[in-house]
Amino acid sequence: APMVRRVQLGPDSYDAIVEWGGIGRLATYLKRLQLPPRIFMVTDSNIHDLYVPGLITQLTDAGFEPHVYTIPAGEASKSQQQLNALYDWLIEQYAERREAIIALGGGVVGDLVGYVAATYLRGVPLVQIPTSLLAQVDSAIGGKCGINHPKGKNLIGAFYHPRLMLADPAVLLTLPARQRIEGWAEIVKYGIILDAELFALLEKHVDVLHDFNHSPTALLCQIIARCIDLKVTVIEEDEREQGRRAILNYGHTIGHALENVSGYGEWLHGEAVSLGMVAAAQLAQEAGMFSAAEAIRQNTLLAKLGLPTAYRGDVQARDILAKIQLDKKVVGKRVRWVMPRHIGEVVVTPMPDEIVQRVVTTFFA
Ligand code: NAD
Numbered sequence: 001a002p003m004v005r006r007v008q009l010g011p012d013s014y015d016a017i018v019e020w021g022g023i024g025r026l027a028t029y030l031k032r033l034q035l036p037p038r039i040f041m042v043t044d045s046n047i048h049d050l051y052v053p054g055l056i057t058q059l060t061d062a063g064f065e066p067h068v069y070t071i072p073a074g075e076a077s078k079s080q081q082q083l084n085a086l087y088d089w090l091i092e093q094y095a096e097r098r099e100a101i102i103a104l105g106g107g108v109v110g111d112l113v114g115y116v117a118a119t120y121l122r123g124v125p126l127v128q129i130p131t132s133l134l135a136q137v138d139s140a141i142g143g144k145c146g147i148n149h150p151k152g153k154n155l156i157g158a159f160y161h162p163r164l165m166l167a168d169p170a171v172l173l174t175l176p177a178r179q180r181i182e183g184w185a186e187i188v189k190y191g192i193i194l195d196a197e198l199f200a201l202l203e204k205h206v207d208v209l210h211d212f213n214h215s216p217t218a219l220l221c222q223i224i225a226r227c228i229d230l231k232v233t234v235i236e237e238d239e240r241e242q243g244r245r246a247i248l249n250y251g252h253t254i255g256h257a258l259e260n261v262s263g264y265g266e267w268l269h270g271e272a273v274s275l276g277m278v279a280a281a282q283l284a285q286e287a288g289m290f291s292a293a294e295a296i297r298q299n300t301l302l303a304k305l306g307l308p309t310a311y312r313g314d315v316q317a318r319d320i321l322a323k324i325q326l327d328k329k330v331v332g333k334r335v336r337w338v339m340p341r342h343i344g345e346v347v348v349t350p351m352p353d354e355i356v357q358r359v360v361t362t363f364f365a
């Protein structure tokens with residue numbers, strides 16, 4: 001049975017659905033939205049052959065008229081050029097205000113197409129169908145969308161929520177292993193920042209979860225739905241990242257710095273966040289806020305899921321430190337660190353420079 005979380009944002013609301021095999025019921029879900037028959041579906045070149053032919057048949061049989069646009073897979077597609085190509089495509093077909101756009105793909109498709117939907121005709125209905133683990137538990141929830149600029153990642157964007165979010169964990173079976181594993185970093189993050197029970201569940205089932213293709217489907221659905229529920233609860237409280245939403249950045253201060261300094265591509269986002277969480281836990285531990293035993297539990301879980309927990313590479317600690325000072329989460333020049341107190345509980349606080357320097361220097365030695 002599908003797990004449904006109603007997302008309430010001011011006067012607007014929508015369903016976030018987790019369902020094994022759920023994309024096989026997409027037409028049914030779309031009917032409930034009472035959309036015009038034309039559907040503009042955007043996907044990427046890896047996903048197209050795997051899922052689009054079946055979806056076209058399904059939607060056509062149900063009376064929809066699907067039109068498909070396929071972008072090249074990869075982060076480079078989150079560009080002004082690709083954005084323009086999508087506007088051109090919609091304009092050429094006279095796509096109208098009430099007609100829906102479907103984003104079928106990972107975070108790249110979700111961010112780009114979300115931004116298209118937010119801006120074309122000042123906003124058209126959007127359906128998010130996240131196909132990567134990272135997108136299902138993180139990027140397809142929260143409304144952030146946008147593109148990169150040659151001078152930096154995610155510099156242009158908006159907040160725009162879908163009319164439906166449909167996560168089908170069965171599609172993760174075709175996701176390459178490395179991209180699947182990185183998604184676990186965000187899931188462990190939710191355990192540390194908000195949910196000791198989720199963390200314990202992951203610990204208990206870690207071996208079968210690492211062997212993803214043999215994991216019980218109900219367990220995967222339960223975990224993904226739990227993460228969505230946690231993120232939704234946070235953004236319902238704080239849509240625009242003023243206060244509580246900041247806790248979602250656990251592991252991201254150092255993680256983002258590492259991605260940036262190493263030039264994006266060497267480390268996947270989830271891998272960088274895994275390393276960032278290990279370093280952040282060390283920081284909290286050295287400040288006397290977090291126990292060694294709990295830090296070990298975190299790091300052990302990450303390692304068993306296949307994520308990196310010790311840095312090997314050649315970035316310079318001083319470059320990481322310089323980037324941290326420029327991180328966009330810096331308020332009045334002080335970095336606000338998300339620090340664990342216990343598994344399931346974090347605080348957002350500045351940290352003494354000397355401890356940060358010592359930990360970062362040791363971690364990136
Ligand atoms: P991605 O979209 O590039 O997907 C990763 C790779 O997996 C791609 O090659 C893709 O083609 C492939 N793929 C995806 N689903 C597949 C499937 N089911 N079967 C086979 N292959 C599949 O990357 P991602 O990790 O999903 O997302 C990263 C992007 O998300 C970044 O651009 C990042 O900035 C963004 N992001 C946004 C938010 C947000 O809140 N909006 C949060 C986190 C990350």
Ligand code: ZN
Binds near residue numbers: 138273
């Ligand atoms: Zn992240």
